[in-house]
Amino acid sequence: MDIPISCSPVFASFDALLMASAQRGPEGDLQPALPAYDFYPAVTEPASGVSVxxxxxxxxxxxxxxxxxxxxxxxxxxxxxxAVLLRHPAGDLLLDAGIGERWQAHARQLLWLQRRSMVVHAGVPAAQQLARSGYDRARLRAILPTHAHWDHISGSEDFAGVPVLMNETERRFIASGHRSTRVARMLAPRPLCIYAFNGPPYMGFEASHDVWGDGCVVLVPAAGHTPGSIIAFVTLSDGQRLAFIGDIVWQMEGLERDVPKPWLSRLLADYAPTELRRLVHRLAALHRACPDIRFIPAHDARALRSLPALDASPPPPLHSEAQRPG
Structure with missing residues (x-):
């Protein structure tokens, strides 16, 4: 099955971590916890060969x-x-791309405070790891960023000719000239493949996009960190259910305790902090109501260690050689 897309040559970027004060922000007008989640659309017969x-x-x-x-x-x-390789019989997707060969040049586009407070342990870029593992690049249909910040799309530059799959809201965010799009403008032009949230409500979200039409990879809009951020709900062949939530929270404690990022982190990293706070509250309720779904924040190393790792990519130890962006 083909991905329903229209293509144009542009793309995206921004942020990382920074030293911040850990203050609790005002709760504001939080939405109430959602009702019982009896509407999780079951995949009656998960496709064989779906893995991460x-x-x-x-x-x-x-x-x-x-x-x-x-x-x-x-x-x-x-x-x-x-990066997370999503294998599917119809073709594979790369969910986020990690940092690439030119990560230092990309990180230099960050604000001074972010650069000075960031210590990076750089490993091997995803493209190199896939090549070393013998992966057939012809199977890779697209790169699917959870959002367009630098640490999620830096590595996409190393996948020449591979389309980037993105929604129109995030594309407009990139084109707006927002300060967080600097790295995007550095990346070589590539096919940008636009998808729409034209599917039914899903897990309490108002609309969805089923990438392959079989319920195995379903995207929902999750604005806040960026205007076009997404959550990717994935159902594996063995029935496991995963929710890749990008940077809605940086660590699982955000959902487990129903708390936001500290105020300075919100100020520098989140496009719409108040909207994102409401989303965290909703997801915290979903996390409590659906213990069978494993939530994976994009920067929570503990959550990501629960996934199988590509043979070539053991998690880098904290005592490995570290670098600061210039």
Whole structure:
């Protein structure tokens, strides 16, 4: 089955981690917890050959206090920089791309405060790891970013000719000239394949996009961190259900405790912090109501270690050689 797309040559970027004060922000007008989740659309017969593999391209060394309100300044965390290979009989997708060969040039586009507070343990870019593993690049149909920040799309530059799959809202965000689109403008032009949320409500979200039409990879709009951020709900062949939530929260404590990022992290990283706070509250309710769904924040190394890893990509240790962007 083909991905229903229209193509044009543009793309996107921005952010990372920074030192921040761990203050609790105002709760504001939070939406109430959603009702019982008896509407999770079951995949009656999950397709065979649907699997995932984490590809570790590096990690950022930061403290828990930078990621969620109430986090300890004394606890050092790995903030993963990963791509995830989504294998499907109709063709594979790369969910996010991690950092690529030119990651230092990309990171230099960040704000000074972000660069000075960021310690990066760079690994092997995803494209190189896939090549070393013997992966057939012809199977890769598209790169699917959860959103267009630099640490999610840097590695896409290494996949020449592979389309980027994106919704129109995120494309407009890129084209708007927002400060967070600098890396996007550095990347070589490539086919940008636009999808629409023209499917029915899904898991409490007002619309959806079923990539292959079989319920195995379903995208929903999740605006807040960026205007066109998404959640990718994935059902594997063995029935496991995963929710890749991008940077809605940076660590699982955000959902487990129903707390936002600290105020300075919100200020520098989140496009619409108030809208995102409401979304975190909704997802926290969903997490409690659906324990069978494994939520995977894009930078939570512990959550990503729960996934199979590509053979060539063991998680980088915190004591590996670290670098600061210039």
């Amino acid at each position: 593999a984490a590809i570790w391209t590096g990690a950022i060394e930061a403290r828990a206090s930078h990621a969620f309100v109430g986090g300890s300044r004394n606890e050092l965390r790995q903030f993963a920089l990963c």
